[in-house]
Amino acid sequence: MNRLLILLVLAIAGSMQAQPVRLRGYVLALHAWERFAPAGTLLFGGPRTLRLELLRTRLMPTVRLPGSLRLQLAYEVNLLYASTPNLLSAPADPMRPRQMIKLSARLYHDRHVRVTHYLDRLSLRRSFTWGRLELGRQRIAWGVGRLWNPVDFFNPLAPFEFARVEKNGADAFSLRYYLGLLSDLELVYNPEHHGRWHNVAFRWRTHAGTYDLAFVGAILRRRATVGLTAAGNLGMAGARAELLWEQGRAISLVLGLDHQFAPRWYGLVEYYRNGRGAARPEAYDWLALARGEAVQVGRDELALMLQYELHPLVRLQALHLRNLNDQSFYTGFQLTWLATQAVDLVLGGWLGEGDRLSEYGLLPDVLFLRGRVYF
Structure with missing residues (x-):
């Protein structure tokens, strides 16, 4: 895997030389x-x-290719030091949820240090007047909650995460079709874990009054899911809500209010009813949290x-x-x-x-x- 990843990065770098590239x-x-x-x-x-101690270098070039195609890429090299010997001896970077193949590998490790690299984004995008197509590892961020997003089916972040500032990419084919100035339909096909699961999802967004509304649905790991989101103004405050039903699980709900009290003061309150969580500590699913399949274990x-x-x-x-x-x-x-x-x-x-x-x-x-x- 390490050799394959290095060859893939070198091939992409070579293809960029003759193309207009924006590197950031x-x-x-x-x-x-x-x-x-x-x-x-x-x-x-x-x-x-x-x-x-963590040192991370993230390269995010965008390459314009013939045929109005764009190559979106995010490549990371991470050097991690842990004060405790052998803490980093476990396999590095297991395959993340919503990814089909593993594009990460270990470059070096000893009792205290581990160096890894991986491709977090790698997709081809084509924009049209009617919409957009994208194929490959990409960012698909759904939901309106400030801290919790149960309708984000593609690798949401926990609110207490401090070492990671980017959401992991999902391997998918996505199509976005514009229905109007403030309305669109997005369809996603996401093969996961070497084709073990074939997930499909959609989101229809529209606008009513001062509110942005969305209806989502999916079949994720053979489990049916539907949900609603709303975001707008409630008086002088911003209001957000997400509602999600998953087959075989309790309903998830997010309700939030935020307000800019003064030019320098901002406040937020948000409630999360976690349909995947448990009300008793002995039932908490810590393994799902460790695997990145959940962001909270409480109800x-x-x-x-x-x-x-x-x-x-x-x-x-x-x-x-x-x-x-x-x-x-x-x-x-x-x-x-x-x-x-x-x-x-x-x-x-x-x-x-x-x-x-x-x-x-x-x-x-x-x-x-x-x-x-x-x-």
């Missing part, structure tokens, strides 16, 4: 310190404290966010996540400095509290510093 990307450096509760140490199989989640602009280039944010069933909570903060148009720095952390088997009581306390340089 970033270099990200992350320093993080994590401390687990004793129960979390037993569950995740690691030490009580852990120091991580009823509440989020409160408050953001203050200290300066046009400096922003302070606090986010409180609470499991309403086991009463555990996770509180995060972020101080973001936009140093230049091409550089940002983030100082942040997470503190958890709860019983030893609760959702957030098992997650680690985190302190991190993250910097990113764009080009």
Whole structure:
């Protein structure tokens, strides 16, 4: 796999030489310190404290090809250091959900260091006056919730994720057909895990009054799914809602309000009824969380966010996540400095509290510093 991936990257790079290319990307450096509760140490199989260093280079060229085609590409190289020996000895980068083939490989590893590379986007896109076609590994982001998106069938991110800022790509063929100025129909075919599953999904979007509406449906791993989303204004506040029914599971629901109270103050409240989650700690599906197939394990989640602009280039944010069933909570903060148009720095952390088997009581306390340089 490693040799195949290197040959594929070299072939793509060679094909770019004769074509108009727009190259952009970033270099990200992350320093993080994590401390687990004793129960979390037993569950995740690691030490009580852990120091991580991550250096990520992400290249995102766009290549214009003959026939009005565009090649969309995102290639990453990640160097990860862990203070605990042998923590990185497990297989690197298992195949992610909604991907058909594995396009990641390990370049180097020892007891403390692992270097991996992979293709996170690799697709051909063709735009028409009536719509758009795209084939390959691509970003398909559905949903209107600020923190949770149950109708995002293609690799949503957890709200407490701090090391990853990009959603993983999905291997798919997608067609978007414009029905009007504010309306379209999108169809997606997604083969997964070497063709073990053949997922299909659609989203119809339209507009009514001040609200954007969407109706979604899918068959995912042979499980039927339908849902609705709405986003618009409720008085002076923004209102968002997602409703999802999955065959054999309880209904998922997101309700959210956000408001710009003053030029410098912004607030948000969001409730998530997780149809895949459980109300009792002994029923939590931690394996689904580890595999990336779930972003929460609890049934009823509440989020409160408050953001203050200290300066046009400096922003302070606090986010409180609470499991309403086991009463555990996770509180995060972020101080973001936009140093230049091409550089940002983030100082942040997470503190958890709860019983030893609760959702957030098992997650680690985190302190991190993250910097990113764009080009």
